[in-house]
Amino acid sequence: MTGQEVPPSFRLAYVPGVTPTKWVRIWNERLPDVPLTLVQVPAAEASDLLRSGDADAGLVRLPVDRTDLSAIPLYSETTVVVIPKDHVVAAVDEVSPQDLAEEIVLHPLDDTLGWERPPGLPALERPATTADAIDLVAAGVGLLVVPQSLARLHHRKDLTYRPVSDTPESQVALSWPQDETTDLVEQFIGIVRGRTVNSTRGRPATPPQPKAKRPDKSGRPAGKSPQSGAGRSGGAGASGRSAGAKGTKSAKGAKNVKRGKPRRSS
Template sequence: MASSSVPSLTVGYVPGVTPAKWARTWADRHPDIRLQLQAVDAADAAEAVRSGEMDVALLRPQADTSGVALIALYDETTVVVVPTDHLLTAADSVTVSDLDGEPMLLPLDDVVAWPTASGARVEHRPETVKDATELVAAGVGVLVVPQSLARLHHRKDLTYRPIADAPTCPVALAIPEGEQSALVAEFIGIVRGRKPSSSRGQAEPAPKRTAREKTLAKQAARAAAGKIARKPGPTKRGRG
């Protein structure tokens, strides 16, 4: 969280998650309030919000998210990364059963919550998804990741295929638990697609009247006007 007197909001994001579209919207609506985007490792994102280092973070909720509230944003397709000449590239997508017998790389920063994944786990666990990608290129095994991570670590000698029946990989916005600041609340509105003119604090607009209701109202107004026009003036007394 920035300590400068200039108002700002610090947004963390884990590898593969792209906050660019929300940052553009923020810049359009609040050009005088700086939005600081900060990359953070998947394992550290929730703690960065808990400690106040970051105001909010875009993350995958497989890590420990105690002490923060989560707002679901979207789900990513789960894919398998393989060499370009691998048999699994014969089809546009694969199934879980297609992975049976494949050596599976499981990096230490794995973000796919899939404990029952098919395939034989490779005993060696690389440190990161990037390291695991290099091992895939070396023919050590295949790698299951969210599609955005496959794109992030793209290599010419590798490709990926969607796993049709695998669980998806959710992405969420982590915010501090409890009452939110005005800037955090505004960022929540942006990621949820709230329009600039909308606000939870504004009163609900009056419901629009139907054509019949408008006609009846006009008739009532004319009738009231006619009664006023026809109202007799004071009676003159005759001379005695």
């Protein structure tokens, strides 16, 4: 390798709450010579990071601008409300937006659900980040509605969460610049889509091989006829047995013929 050659590598951005561990493990198994570097980025900055070329692809939250970025939706997350453990909502398994109508619901500036106004009553100020909102929930200032992965990411012993029905869901997607769909990007697309190592896009398909014919009961492969000599021998034997049988029958018939009495001479 000359001094001007750069060894291949892959930079994967991911937003808070997304766990790329499984896909990174598969990458390391399939491409051990291509190091994968993880780059954590706030959800609001993920698209700009991809456009700047500081990451080859990213696990982001939809929507993204499809003008210059490609995106493959991967999964949707359950929406939950984060509450103190002693809150009345903690007594139920699921709540609706109407159940939160009289509650102060915080709306951080880095909100990922994309709604103009969350359910409940608005707080006097919007927290700067989801982490700040979590602290306010713990202080008893209000509640917070977020994707479940963010509730887990900011888990605290004094807080819990419950699913919220009839609310927007956050969608996680794999995104990359449209003009930079490299072979390594294709490899990662195959991984997140669950393709096996033999079905990755770009690999030539192996033509199907003809199945071997099963032998018949005599032990000979199907379609093979007995040797000509054996056939003639078998035929001759059969003819001989047939002729012998006829001869025997004729001999028996001869024994049963009655002979006439001899005539006397005059």
